[in-house]
Amino acid sequence: MAAEKLDGEALAARVRAEVAAEVAALGAQGRQVCLATVLVGDDPASSRYVAMKQQDCAEVGIVTKSHHLPADLAQDDLLALLGALNADPTVHGILLQLPLPAHLDEQAALLAIDPAKDVDGLHPVNLGRLVMGTPGLLPCTPAGIVELLAAHHVPVEGRHVVVVGRGLTIGRPLALLLALKRPGCNAAVTVVHTGVPDLEAYVRQADVLVAAAGHANLVKAAWVKPGAAVVAAGTSFAGRRLLSDVEEEAAEVAGWMTPRIGGVGPMTRAMLLRNTLLAATGAGR
Template structure:
């Protein structure tokens, strides 16, 4: 039996549909949602991703501000730009596109974003609130994965979820989110990573596998329990080709699976828009 495809484009359209009414309500009281991006350098995948975010904003009537900085920008120059965005009333939320050039301190940069304007949910305050079980702004990819599964009626309550990857943008916040005592969550979560030589020993016990290691094909069919849910959240570019953490042969074993293109990516961008709308709503009380 072929796996059910977890169509992120379909799910993202459902999310956007719900956002339109909220954006209209804000417009009715004179508020136009404002989202800004900061891109340092000319990394092609990052530039393409930022362009897609601006296209999403245009689709929903969100005003977007595109800030481009030279790859050699100093940390002080970048922090000054962030401070200007923190104080700009037109900008309800913004993001600094990752990864940053190696000479810039990523943790220091993320900490400089005002927590209420942190559309990516990566500020230490927002990550801390998630750890405390009181999330305000949730990182976009973890939130998108959870919403994608919810829209396909995948209930995680009591399920064993193996998350491959421990990064701050996906693995760590996702593990915290999945364990929250909330309807549809309440999962038992095991976090592993690419340095573990016997990954299959863990994944073959999982009802749900979420691969976020950024290691192409790290999950193969022999590592998957028949009928399991498999989400490929980690991606790598080989030239212009997008490679997934999940090998193609997994589709012959899984019960549900995300496609290589059009799975988690559209949902990440949709949840970014949701965070932007929430920030605008909070700004008006």
């Protein structure tokens, strides 16, 4: 029996509608929600991602202020811009598109963003709030995954979740989030990575499996526990074809599974919109 689809597209549409309604309500009070985007250089993928995020904002009524800077931008000039955006009361969220050109210090730039405007949820202050279990802006992809599981009534509380991948944007914060004593989480979480000798043995134990390593077809269908929920969060490309960390045949074994396209990605983008709204209202603090 084929797995139930964890439909990120449908859920993201609901989230966008909710955000749009709240943005409109703020607009009726004379309050405009604004996201500043910062793009350095002309990397095609980065340019495409920023354009998509700006379009998402436009569709829900969030205003964007675009800052497209030359690839040879000096570090001091980047930090000066971020400082100005921090100080601008009309800007509620700041999105710094990564990767930056090699001569720029990404970590210093990310640290320069006001945590209250950090809509990616990756500033150490926001990650620290996640560790402590206190309110803050959550990293977009982990927050989207938790919502996706909850919306499809996947049992998580008290279950064994295995996260394959320990990256800053997904694996590490997701493991922290799923272990918290809060609705839709409260799980026993194991984090593994591609350097673990017997990866298969860990995957086979998972009631909920999240693959976030960025290695195509790393997780074999034969490894998946029958009836498990499988979230393929890591991606890579072969030419222009998007590849999943999980073999597509796993859908014949799993109870729930994200599709190769339309699973986690739309939820990540939707959570960025929600974080911008939360930053504007102060509810994320």
